[in-house]
Amino acid sequence: MVPLQDLMRFKPINQINTVLKQEYFEPTITWAFRVVLALNVPLIILPLFVGFSYNIIWAAFGAYMLSLLDYRGAHYKKITIQCIETGLITAGALLGMYSSYSIGVAVITMFFVGMFAALIRNWSDYGSSIGVAVGFFFLFGLSNPATGILAFETCMYLMIGAGWSILITIISFPIRPSNPVRRSVAKVWKANTDFLDTLIQQQVAFKEISSTQILQKELAVRDAINHSINLFARRQTDKTRLKAQHYDMMIELRKTASLFGATLSSMHEELEVINSKSFQSIRKSVLYKTLSAFNQASARMSVLIFTLEIEDLTLAKIRVKRCATSIELFKEASDDLKLNDKERQALQHFIETLEKAQDYLLLTLEQIEQKLQFKKSDYLENYKLSFNNFLSGLKPEALMEFLRELVNFNTQQFKYALRVATGLSIGVFLFKFFNINHGYWIPLTMIIVIQPYYGATRKKSIERIVGTVAGILLGGVIMLLPLPHQVFVGLLVVVSFFVAYFLRNNYKVGVFFVTIMMVILMQLSQQGSWELIGWRILSTLIGAALAITAGYVFWPIWEKQRFPFLIKNAFQQNKAYLQQVIKYFNNELSVNESWHKHRRSAEAANNDVFACVQRMYEEPEHIQIMVDQNFSIVGVNIRIAREITSVALIVNEMNSKTPIRELTDFTENATEIFDWMIQKAEFPFSSPTPIEFRSIKKCLESAVFETDDNLQFIQTELKKIIFELETLCLLIQQRDVAMAKKLI
Numbered sequence: 001m002v003p004l005q006d007l008m009r010f011k012p013i014n015q016i017n018t019v020l021k022q023e024y025f026e027p028t029i030t031w032a033f034r035v036v037l038a039l040n041v042p043l044i045i046l047p048l049f050v051g052f053s054y055n056i057i058w059a060a061f062g063a064y065m066l067s068l069l070d071y072r073g074a075h076y077k078k079i080t081i082q083c084i085e086t087g088l089i090t091a092g093a094l095l096g097m098y099s100s101y102s103i104g105v106a107v108i109t110m111f112f113v114g115m116f117a118a119l120i121r122n123w124s125d126y127g128s129s130i131g132v133a134v135g136f137f138f139l140f141g142l143s144n145p146a147t148g149i150l151a152f153e154t155c156m157y158l159m160i161g162a163g164w165s166i167l168i169t170i171i172s173f174p175i176r177p178s179n180p181v182r183r184s185v186a187k188v189w190k191a192n193t194d195f196l197d198t199l200i201q202q203q204v205a206f207k208e209i210s211s212t213q214i215l216q217k218e219l220a221v222r223d224a225i226n227h228s229i230n231l232f233a234r235r236q237t238d239k240t241r242l243k244a245q246h247y248d249m250m251i252e253l254r255k256t257a258s259l260f261g262a263t264l265s266s267m268h269e270e271l272e273v274i275n276s277k278s279f280q281s282i283r284k285s286v287l288y289k290t291l292s293a294f295n296q297a298s299a300r301m302s303v304l305i306f307t308l309e310i311e312d313l314t315l316a317k318i319r320v321k322r323c324a325t326s327i328e329l330f331k332e333a334s335d336d337l338k339l340n341d342k343e344r345q346a347l348q349h350f351i352e353t354l355e356k357a358q359d360y361l362l363l364t365l366e367q368i369e370q371k372l373q374f375k376k377s378d379y380l381e382n383y384k385l386s387f388n389n390f391l392s393g394l395k396p397e398a399l400m401e402f403l404r405e406l407v408n409f410n411t412q413q414f415k416y417a418l419r420v421a422t423g424l425s426i427g428v429f430l431f432k433f434f435n436i437n438h439g440y441w442i443p444l445t446m447i448i449v450i451q452p453y454y455g456a457t458r459k460k461s462i463e464r465i466v467g468t469v470a471g472i473l474l475g476g477v478i479m480l481l482p483l484p485h486q487v488f489v490g491l492l493v494v495v496s497f498f499v500a501y502f503l504r505n506n507y508k509v510g511v512f513f514v515t516i517m518m519v520i521l522m523q524l525s526q527q528g529s530w531e532l533i534g535w536r537i538l539s540t541l542i543g544a545a546l547a548i549t550a551g552y553v554f555w556p557i558w559e560k561q562r563f564p565f566l567i568k569n570a571f572q573q574n575k576a577y578l579q580q581v582i583k584y585f586n587n588e589l590s591v592n593e594s595w596h597k598h599r600r601s602a603e604a605a606n607n608d609v610f611a612c613v614q615r616m617y618e619e620p621e622h623i624q625i626m627v628d629q630n631f632s633i634v635g636v637n638i639r640i641a642r643e644i645t646s647v648a649l650i651v652n653e654m655n656s657k658t659p660i661r662e663l664t665d666f667t668e669n670a671t672e673i674f675d676w677m678i679q680k681a682e683f684p685f686s687s688p689t690p691i692e693f694r695s696i697k698k699c700l701e702s703a704v705f706e707t708d709d710n711l712q713f714i715q716t717e718l719k720k721i722i723f724e725l726e727t728l729c730l731l732i733q734q735r736d737v738a739m740a741k742k743l744i
Helices: 004-048 055-069 075-100 103-121 129-142 148-171 179-206 209-233 245-271 277-307 310-334 341-373 396-407 413-433 441-449 453-481 486-501 507-523 529-552 559-585 595-616 625-654 663-684 694-701 703-707 708-744
Strands: none
Touching: 004 055, 004 148, 004 486, 055 075, 055 129, 055 148, 075 103, 075 129, 075 148, 103 129, 103 413, 103 441, 129 413, 129 441, 179 209, 179 245, 179 277, 209 245, 209 595, 209 625, 245 277, 245 341, 245 595, 245 625, 277 310, 277 341, 310 341, 341 625, 341 708, 413 441, 413 529, 441 453, 441 529, 453 507, 453 529, 486 507, 486 703, 507 529, 559 595, 559 625, 559 663, 595 625, 625 694, 663 708, 694 708, 703 708
16 A cells, blocks of 8 residues: 555646646647648648659658757747758758769768768757758668659659648647747746655655766756756847736746755755754654645646646645745754754754745745736747757858868767768668668668767667567558558558657657558558568668667767866866855855856756766776766765855845955865866876865854854855865875776
């Protein structure tokens, strides 16, 4: 039987998951329907006028590949990008058709097309789909050689299909996902809720929760915030005549959600300190009830921001009121606990952080009530996403940078592009030299599954193989059924819908339906046979193996090579973050400066290096080096960022802040320590001046910190930072010694 508190814990998660499904379902369903229309209308309508021919497959694929473009900015910009993609895929198709008559020309042309596809992939989030589309039509052209009138006719069908996809984009304007800003802010609260839920599981011991899982949830909050920031910028009020009050308030709500997330990191940090038996007596009762109250309030906030319904506002107020009650009960239960001084101080700060979190919940309710009073006619969505990552890449200065990358062998982008191009060229050689039936599936599989990182390539290759084999088996059975042409068309409509739906959230299932779709297309074009299906499986296996081999052999970039730069950047960002917070306390920041920006930069840098270490574990064991030690270093650096955030939150709440010289001295000493670590990150075996911590510790011995409770807390947090810095320096030295022994 499931304990009652287990059921209670999952209740807020179930509530918010209902909303999340709605948030995800609407845009995905409409997108899937657009993909279905793009692919199937040419297959159904064109044969009515011109009869069925293989060129109709070109039109269907042209529409299909363009419809997969996942650009979430302004509508007209997506149309522009689709027009550019149409030109690129048409050029790729022509190159393929004309190159097909010579193995040498085909291999050389594939090399340059592969380089282009890989480089354009790095220009934007949607560059990957464009690169794959260009490579696909080049390979499709290789398998269908043509010149002159025949090539022109084929390209006309391709452009007809692409034009149909663009037309769908134009007429789908009214059914775009509504209120994208609200959705993005609701997802921040959803991430906060997930973080709280994991924290509850760890602290109340429902199950074992590793520090890595906590870090992942914490970083997920930052990812949700960054996603919203990347999509939606602060409105420039002097550049618009609209009173976009709704939009401005949503940006303020995002900021409040971010600050609430910061309190969760601070809570986690303090709870890690309190381990006495006395505290265990309330951990599974009062602490659970308190954290659950905030968990349910956070879930309700996400629901409320998404719906903006009065009923949900009322429910959210009830949840927030319960948070206030739970804080009082927690205080009462904590009074008689037997704790040491360190734990007592951590508990006091935990309670203060709970109160800050409560204040942010109340502020959110106040902001929402203000928003509900605004006129709907004043609403404005101000997308930040534009052509920054693609069209701006066509500017002369960006093109010059592109050309410089082409001749700079040491860049990661160039090595990845060279790896892709070389692998694709080998795949085309195998296809053409051995005259494999539909052998273009070999390089096509590779261009789809190969990723910049070896672990990701291996994972996607396995998913591709599993999905393809399963799809082939079911598709082969379907092919054997004595069904009329119209039924196969109907099946294609259904299957293509599932292709679009699952490619977004489950690649393996998406590949399964892609394979069935390809089998049905072969059946419709009267090319289906068990021999061809066998070649499809073999080609997929060869292409996946080639992708994994290319990632391992051809100019690989292992995470041990990327780690020094990333950890160096993380140290630099933490240093800048600490400097900004102390300057903020001492009133030394200029008008346009803020500690919030540096918090984002520090957390983003820590996120990058954390992901790097995670990928290390996916690499071959003989490639890995000091992974556990590096993971420990990253973990400590993330804790430093948390503690700086704890200081920033308390400083942010202080009404009057008199500059304190000791804090400036502390920052100067901390800067020297960070600089030492930065140098060791860049030059592991260098021998910089040994670090001593007496000076930085002495900065915190001043009596000025005893004059105020807030200052005492700041003193405690800075002492924690010193401890973490000492730990970092020791870990770095131990790692360097171990690395030196390995090299001997």
